[in-house]
Structure formats: structure tokens, C-alpha cells
Amino acid sequence: MGTARRIRTRVWDRYSASDPGLLRLMAGLRTVGSIGLTLLILSLLDISVTHMVAGAMAAMVSTFAIREKRVRDQAVTLALGLPTAFASVSLGALLNPHIVIGDIAFIVLIFGAAYVRRFGDRGSALGMIGFQIYFLSLFVHATGSGLPSLYLSLAIAFACSAVMRFALVPETPERTLDRLRQAFRARTAQLVATQIELLDAEPERLESVIADLRKDIARLHEAALMIQGALDGGTDDETTAALLQRRVADAEIAVERLGLLLLTARSGERADTLTLHLPNAPLPAPARRVPDEDDALRKLRTELRALHLLVTRLGAGDPGTAVARVRNRLLAYRDEENLPSASLAVQDAFRGIGEAARSVLGLRLALDGPGDESDDTPETIRSREEFEAEDLALAGEGETEQDRTGLKRRTTRAAIQVSAGSGLAILGGEFLSTQRWYWAVLTCWVVFLNTSSTGEILVKGYRRLIGTVCGVVAGVLLAGAVGHHTVTAFVLVLVLIFAMFFTAPVSYALMSFFVTAMLGLLYSLLHTYSVHVLVLRIEETALGAACGIIAAVLIFPVHTDLRTDEQLVTVLERLRDVATSAVAQLSGGPAVDLLDMARELDTALDDLRRSTHPLTHPVTPLRGRRRTARYLVALLETCAYHARSLAATAELVPYSTSIAADPRLAAVGVRLEHNLDVLIAHVEDVTDERPRDSRGGKDADDIKDAARGRAARHGTVDDALRTEPSIASMLEGGGSGVPRSGSVTFRVLRHLQRLDEGVAGLARPLGVSVTAGRAGRKSGRPAA
Template identity: 25%
Template sequence: MFSGFQARDCLLANDPALSRLRMALRVTLTIVFSFLILLAIHMFILPLPTAAFGLGIVLSIEGGVAVRDKGNSRQLVTRLFGCVASLAVVGIAAGLEDRRLLSDLVFLVVIALASAGRVFGPRGFAIGMFAFTSYFMGAYFRPPLAELPEVAIGPVVAVLVGHLVRAVLLPDDWRRDLLRSLESVRGRINQILFKLAAIAGGGEIGEADRQELRQLEDRLKEVVLMAETFIPRPPAGVFDAAADPAAELAIRLFDAHLAAESAIVLSFQSPPPFALVHAVIEADAAELARFEGMADAIRDQPQGETVRALLWLGEARQQLTQVIAEGQDSGFSEIDAIKDTAQSQAIDFSLANPLLRSALQITIASAIAMSFGLLLSRERWFWAVLASFLVFTNTNSRGDTAMRALSRSLGTVFGIAIGLVLATLMSGEPAIAIPVAAVCIFLAFYFLQVSYATMTFFISIVLCLVYGMTGVLTLDLLKLRIGETMIGAAAGTAVAFIVFPTRTRGALDSALARWFQALRDLLGALGEGKSGFELMALSQKIDACYRDVTVAARPLGSSWSVVTRPGQIRQTLAIFLSCTYWARILAKNYDVPAAADILNRLIAADLALIDNAAPRGSSCFLIKRKASRTTGRHLPLSREGARLGLEMIGSALERLYPQADVLPFATGEAIARSKQG
């Protein structure tokens, strides 16, 4: 049975910094409090139209999800601008109610302006979402002009309540988030150790075990990247180790990440002893000291490498635990607050800007969805437009858009199926239906960042419960809801493939270009004699670029894709992951070298391999590969870590194009020389 600390570690391991939990609570509490306030006004002060409740609920959602400014004052300004935009478009929708064709055309103008507003950054995005959803609700509920003062109460209440919930009840606190993210790092390291213990108990490692460890490694990388964003950095991005208290924290996080990666890499070669993994988990000093002596005795054997990797991970984990304990005691009070050094950039209003191309795509998709939606229903076509608008959110290629459209359609179908059953069972029981709806709202936004289909599933259940409580739930209505959603999803997908299409491979090519350039920058810095935090920062940039590569490659390896098989995608990503890992090893171990000539030749060889591979872009993902062979030794000794890191980076780059005849000898020759030396 889990203790409270174990349950918290488990939660943090799956929700770094509890960010998903906090967002879901913010949205749910804002909706509940706004609804209760509007209900009290309706019952005790003056009757409110349905549109006021509808706007209050949807703007409560947008206030919790779309407002992403840093700082309470900026968030309040954005909410107030959003409220003004909401009232303006609702007034326009009400004024044009008798001219439905003109109203529909104005809706498209609002969609175009709302989506184009994203070029202005987070504030433009939020105001655009407020305007779009408000016009949607205004055209849907059709409030008379005479009721606009009462309707305006809904947006005003939602904006004020949303700000109070975020600023007072559940405020942002980077020190708290930093501490929780560090705890999440420890939790994911623990998951890796538990898996290694299971492997050690079995005595051998299978392909399923390798795949699970790679997934755990990716999840660790994800939360480490999040934790790094909470560590305050100087404007140049490079710490002063002597003067900046945050530097020590950055080193501890870097070491813990690298040690965990090394333990995984070495375990592929030789599974660790079960007693050692258990000693690391329990922080058993006596047992760890015994294994330190054993590691010296078998240092040249694969098992010795694995033992040393686990000992390193145990030490790094204890240091991370110490940092967490100090943070719990002091709240990182010695670290200066994060300073916003972001500078405003010139806005590109040309079609070369992908945000403006996306705005045009969204507008065209909405027009198509509106046309076909009107053929299906004059009263309910708004669902089609909503679906076509939302399938473009957070997508960077036509493959991404197709996946999101499919997720929305599947979530809607299954959510309505379950919602119909629940609404039927709870008919006439609002005391049960309302709490269930609140729970579903919470779950929808808790899973928003994980699974769009899951979010849509729970939202569809909520709509069914609302229909049931208002007495308009019918099977025909639900069929219409599914049909309109599929029209919108299909329109969005079609436009993504036809109008300014961003091919999945095109997006992947761009991500790979950034990754190769980041690796070039690191190798170039080595050639210039840089070391320490400068190299760490460059290796962390490679890490972030690798994450972008995995996101861009996701549609290419999805189960519906006819481009290639997911196995090939995983194999190629494993090569990039290996290279990223060795870049971190290189950054950690590189210092003013004694054998500069050898290292300079290795750097030149690796740069030549990059120049050969980078122009080929994503074609490396289409190559059928044999099972990767085990490389010799992985964990570098401090005296030769830089040389080995350069050799392994070259080896990984050569594996991208195993049939390449350009510079196939460079790294191999260097490795042979290093072995002789």
C-alpha cells in the first residue's frame, strides 16, 4: 500500500511540477465559481439570459487554458482585453441576427482575425480565442440586443473569477514549480531503477525491456527539460560558477540526467547486479562501498562498466535528494527571481510567416465546414466550424493536423456513446449529474496536454449531461453533433493537405536542421577551447532540439501512416538519442585537453560527417536498418571521456546512412587510433 510520499512521487512522476493538475483545477474551479455567482445573480438580483451562462462557462475555460502571459499583471491585462473583445463580438453577433448570411460572413472575418492574432504572441492568441468562442456562443444563443447588458455579466464574472483563481487560489510560483520538477526528476529516476531491478532479477534483457527503458529515458528527458526552464539564468544563458547559486543546482540536475542515461546505456550491454540496484534504491552506503571495490577489480569488463554507471547514478541521485531537501527547507531563497529578458521582435505579416499561413488555412477550413454544416443543419452548424478551427491548434504539419482531427472525431464518438448512457441513468437527478459533470471537466483538462482524444471524450460526456439536464437530449441531436464534428475535422484535414501544406517530412527536415546546427555549435565551441557551463548550455540546446525532432517525427511513425513503419522511426530516433547522449557526455568531460591534436582531428571528422548527413534531412528515417550491434565500451573514464564522446558521436552519425560512401573511414580510423593509444 502506497504511503502519502509514495503517492505524491507517483503523481509527480506522471505530472511534472503538477502543472496539469493545477491547470485542471483552475479551469474547474473557475467554471464552478462563475456558474454559482451567475446563478446567485439570476436568483436574487436579476434574471440572466442563457447566453450569459454559456459565455461565462466557455470564457472560464479560455481564461484557464489560453492566457499564458508571465506575471499576474500581464495576465489581468490580457483577460480584460479578452473581455472587451468578447463583448464586442457578441454585440456584433446580436446586431446581425436578422441577417444570417452577413452574420456568417462576419464570423469568418472574426475567425481570420482571431487566428492571425497569434502573430502577436501569447496575448494575441488569448484575445483571439476569447473573440472566436464568444462569437460562436453569441451566434448560437442569439441574444436580443436589449439583453446585451445582462449577457455582458457572464464574460465579466468569468474574467474576474478566473484571475482571482489563478492569482490568489492557485498562483504561479517558480520556486515551488522548480522543487516539484526536481521531485519529478527523482521520481522518474526511481522508475528507471525499479525497471533495472526487474531486469537484474531476470538475468537478461529482452527487446521489450529495451523499449520500455527507452521510453523511461524519454520521459526523464522531458521532465529534466522542464526543470531547466525553472532555473533562473543570466541574460547570456551561461552561469558564473563562482557567483551564481543556481549554478550548483544546474550541475546536480545535469549529472543526475546524464548518470541515469548512462545506467540505461550500459544495462543494454550488461544487466546490472540486482544487489547493486537495490543498494542504490535504498541508498545503502555499506553495500555501495562493497561494489565500489568490485568495480575496480572488474573495471575492464562489461559488468564493471555497468557497476560504475550504477554507482554514479546512486551518487547523483543522493546529491539530487540533498538539493531537494535544501529546497524544501529554504524554498531556494538564495536564488534570485527569474527575470524576464525577452525582447519584442518585429512581426512578420507576410505569408512567409507560418502563423499567417495557418490563419489562412483555418479561415478556409472554417468556411468549408460552415458550408457543409449548413447543409446538415441550419441551427447546429457551429459544431462543424468549432472542430475545423480547433484541429489546427498546436500542430506543425499536415500529419499532425490529421492526427488531431482523428483524435477529435474518435473522442466525440466514444464520449457521446458513454455520455448518452450516463445522461439516461441520471435523468431527473441533477444532484448526481452536476458533480459528475464537474469531475469530467476536471479530467478533460487534466489530460489535455497528454491526449486530445481523451479531452474530447470527457467534454462530450459533459455536453450529454448538460443536454440531459436541460431536457433537449435526443438521439438525433447526438447524431447531428457527431456528423458536424466529422465535417469540421474532415474540412480541417483537407485544407491542411491542400492549402499551404506543411509536409510532415518538411517539418521534420526543419527540426533536424536545428539539431544538426546545435551539434555543430557544440563541436565548434570545443574547437575554440570553451568549457564548463558554456558547453553544458550547448548540450542542453541539443537536448531540446532532439525533443523537437521526436515531436516532428511522430506523425511519420503513427499507425495510420503509409509512409513508413513505426519500427524504422524508433530505430532512427534511437541514433539521434545516442548522439544527443554522447554530446552531453562530451560537454561534461571536455576540458583543456592534453592530446589536443587527436581531439581536433576527431572534431573535424565529426563536423565532416555532419556536413554529409545534414543536407539529406529526413531521408534517414526511410532507411531499413538491421538490429544495432553492441558497441564496445560506453561509459567514459574522466581521463578520456572527451575523446570517447567524439568517437561515439561519429559512430552514431555514420549509422544514419550505413551505405554512405562519403567519409566512411573518418571515425573508424579515429577509434582505431584511440584503441592503439
């Protein structure tokens, strides 16, 4: 019985880690449930198959279009969506016979649906509903005489969507956050399991294990970002949100740092943080072991398994006495006298296990409260007191998109682009088919959704075409197998819709495959199926993608390199803010909200990572540029990790008894700020050389002047990065000895040095000169 339960728990943890928050599962179940319930009611009312298809599509649209977090907001949007759907289907039915007027009205509708996205999630949902329902009227060939039956189908579809959303498969921010926390725990356990493999891996398998380690670190960071995004609606107050955010950040930093320490422990040299973020990065050479260290490594392996158990049992309400003893044993490694006799690198790994166990304790305290304290050891009591002090401290504690107007607003430019592309798609689609030209318009519409540059549109159009071609083959096979069996066809449609929503966040090509395969069945239900129709679907898809790309290239284009440069500036600005504020606090400056700063840095870095997808795509012909983009993003991820670590430590300074501020660190903050300002000004110089009207962002002169103004205040107007002796040696000059390995001071210095080296390392891919003095000359190499 116990074995079966453990197996079920292990399987569920694997799935929970693969689908954080069960968001894909819930979306698929809610959509399929809405469609199934709609079809059941419509069949009982003896509605025609055509209008049943319309009801099913309306149920799907009314379910997936609404993305707001709060239940009340979802209800208001759903209520507004029904009259929007009525107006859209009425317009489509009345204008279908009038080709020219209908096409013009469709383009106006497309512009409005894209433009209202500026009003947030509600505007996006209503625009999506308006567009998709008009498309539905074209798909089922709606007429004025059939409007009453269509109104009934739409009303039932929206009602069924409400029943599924608010009653049968309810989704609240609190439940979503709770499932995201479980996914974070599961992904943390997976990362620790991979770290155990890292310690045991043979040299020939090391590269493969490191690749798995990189993937697990990225997945853990993704879960942490999703938790940060769900905190506002999923917690009762700001204090609780800040507390949970800090605990998650502590756990992420501690477990990622443990992997680096383990890699160093099994190697003959200190591992570079970049190794955990850059594929094919050079690995440290293996170390020669002595017998005593072999004993320590065996013990290290045992304690890693104990840490894995501790993380796995984090989701249990009662950790149990045995788990409490394991926790106490691991926390003891935070004390120097409990470390085994081994090299400094191996001892550091034991310290890392102790810090990881502390972060697990912090998560448990944040999620479940104090719990049973009867078995606490002095080290556990000390850790609890540190968390209580942090909790008390938390309890006491430029231009935006909305500011832009006209064509500087991204939604306005996108609305004009998609309208122009749709006009081209209508013209071209009419030449291919006077009956199904709207497929080209749909493709043109969707390739503009959630894209911000020409390269992203190109990649999305390519993936949609690939998915469509494969889906046509599947559609032919399914339609031939099902024939005219209506019930079987509808069941398969529901299965394909579930697969479509389940795979949408993972692969756009897979989603397009399932959509096209589903269409083959829908055409069978409407008795309009033929191989020619599905081949026409490929042609219309290719045409729509081409029209979208043409519009993106010719009308107010946002080039991929320009977009990535803008995102790079944002990341560098956020990195500067976090790093300099953390160093200022570590050197005795005033306390600031470093948690929010670190969150903004992570969000900006995630945006940059998505923006570089066209540059790093396997089919890109610019191999050198792809390598540069990957290296740059990996280096920024490394810098962000060290900045987050410094921020987490700096927040402890005002109330900690073990961490004291050191005024000598202020000089490091000045150099970091200067170097980052130089990088920002350089990227803006490169960006400013491109056409100004395609940017739509902040004015380059304003940003450059601000960056150079900050540099001027520190007397560093030169345009070269400055490198000076290491942080540790600079502190030694103040008369203090080298801090012992494993101490908080040593860790702060290590993070500062790595961050300083990482920022200096950005000079090479960005083409900025580096000098040891105050003068320098900037090279002419372009930004990545």
C-alpha cells in the same frame, strides 16, 4: 505509522512522476474551481440556466487560455481578456440574425484570432478568448436584449477565474519548478527501480524490461526538458538557473549511462546505446558467469537498491545519518581501489553507481545547500570540492520566426488556412444544420492549434473524430440517466471538465471524448437534448476535420516530409554545434556555453519527434517509412545522449584537476563537423527539390552554401561521409597507451567513438554515401 507514511510517499511519488509538476492536476482543479464558483454565484443571483451555462463556459475559457508563466503577465492578460470577451459576445449577439454578414464577420474574427498568435502567449490567449466567446454566443443563441445579463455572467466568470488563479489555487513559476524537481526525482527513482529489474530479469523477460527502461528514460528526459523550460521564471538569477540545469543534466546522463553499463554487465558483449532508444533493437547475448562474478553481481544488486534509497530520500529535507553513510559508501566506487574483484564490465557498473551517487549529491547541494558534512568520507569531500569548483566557474561565466515576414511567417499561413477551412465548414455546416453549423467551425479551428504540417492536422482530426464518436455514446447514456436533475447534471459537467483538462496533454482523443460527453449534459440543461443532436455533432465534427484537412492540403501546404526535413536540419545543426564545441573545449579550445547549446539540441530533437508522429502513427500505410523514421529518431537520440555527455565533461576541463585537455581530439572535431555538414547539405538538397512556396522557412541555398562553406574551410568539399580508424587507436598513434577503463579519458573516448559511429550511421537512412577517403558519390535515396 511509519509503514503508512512510506506507502503514502510511494503512492504520491508514482503520481508525481506521472504528472510532472502536477500541471494537469492544477489545470483541472483551477478550471473546475472557476466554473463551480461561477455557477454558485450565478445561482445565488437567480440567473437563468442558459446564462449560467454561458458563465461556466466563459470561466473555462478564461482559465485555460492563459498560459503565461509570470503572475503579473497572467493578471494583465486576464484583465485584457474581459473587454475582448465583451466585444466578441456583442458582435455575436448583433450579427446572429444576419446570416451572410455574421458568417463573414466570424471568418474575419477567426483569421484575427489565429494571426495574433504571432505575438506570443498573450496574443494566443486573447485570440482564443475572442474566438471561444463568439462561439459561446452562437451556442446560447445570444440576442441584443440579453447582452446585459451576458455581460454580468462574463464579468463574474472572469472574476472567479482570477480568484482561483491568484488566491485559491495559485500557480507561480517557483512552485511549478519545485514540483518539477520532485517529479524528476520520482522519475529517476522509477528508472533505477527498472534497472534493478534489468539486472535480475530472466532472458525471456529481458525484452519487456528493456521496453520499460526505454519508457522510463524517455519520461526522465521529458521531466528534464520541462525543468529547462521553467528555469527562466522559476529561479532568481541566471547563475542559479545554470547551476540547476547542469545538476539535472548530470543526473540524467549518469542514470541513463548506468542502465547501459548494467546491460553490458549482464551480457557477453558491450551493449549499444541505440538499444535504449530503438524498440525491437537487437539485444546483447547473455554472458557466462563464474562464481566470483556471481558474488559481485549480488553486491551490485545490493548497491543498486541502496542507490534507489538515496534517490528516494532526495526529496527529504534531512537525509539522516544512515542515508549519509549509504551515500559515502556508493561514492567510494569512484575510486579504483574500492572496486570489487570482477570483470571490467561489472566493475564499470560499480563505477556507474558511484557516478550516479555523485549526481544525486550534486542535486542535493543545488536544492538544499551543503547540509551536514560531519560524516563525510574523503571521497565525499572530494566530490563536494568538485561541485564547489564547478559552482565558481558557473558564477564567473541565425533567422528566427520573428525575422520572417508575409507568408513565410507560420502564423500568417495558419491564419489564412484556418480562415479558408472555416469558410468551407460554414458552408457545409449550414447544409447539415442551420442551427448548429458552428460545431464544424470549432473542429476546423482546433485541428489547426499546435500543428505545423498536413500530417499532424490529419492525425489530430482523426483523433478528434474517434473521441467524438465515443463521447456521443457516453453522452446519450449520461443524459438519459440524469434527465432534468439540474444540480446532478452540473456536478457531472464539472467532473467531465476536470477529466478533459487532466487528459488533454496525454490523449487528444480522450479529451474529445470528455468534451462530447459533457455536451450531452449541457444540451440536457438547455432542454435541447436529443439523440439526433449528438449524431449531428459527429457529422459536424467529421465535416470540420475534413474542411481543415482540405485547407491544409490546398492552401500554402506544409507537407509532413518537408516539415520533418526542416526539423531534421535544425537537429543536425544543433548536434554539430554541441559536438564540435565540446570537442574543441576538450582539445584545449576556449570555453563556451555548452549548457544552452545542449538545451537547444534537446528542444530541437523534441520538435522533430513530434513532427514525425504522423509518419510513425500505427495507421500509416507506409510501413517502411515508419521504420525508417523511428530508426532515424532513435539514432539521433543516441547521438544527442553522447553529445550531452561530452558537453558535461568538457565544461569541467577549464577548472578540473582530474580532466586535462588533449589537442589530438581536434582532428575528431573536424571530422564530425565535416560529416554533419554533409548530412545537412544532403537533406537540404532533397528539401530544395520540393515546391519553394510551401516551405516558409530559411532559404535552402543559404543553408547549403553555409554548410559547404564550413566544409571548404576545412578542405573537405566532397559530399560523402568520412570514416577513419577508431578514436582510441587514433590516440594511440600519438604515443600514449590505451587509457584504463573507467577513467575520464576512457569515457570521453567512448562517447566520441559512439558519437562518430552514430553520425556515420545516419548515412544509411538518409541515403548518403560513406567513404574512407576524401572522394565519394552520394546516392539518390531521399531523406526521411
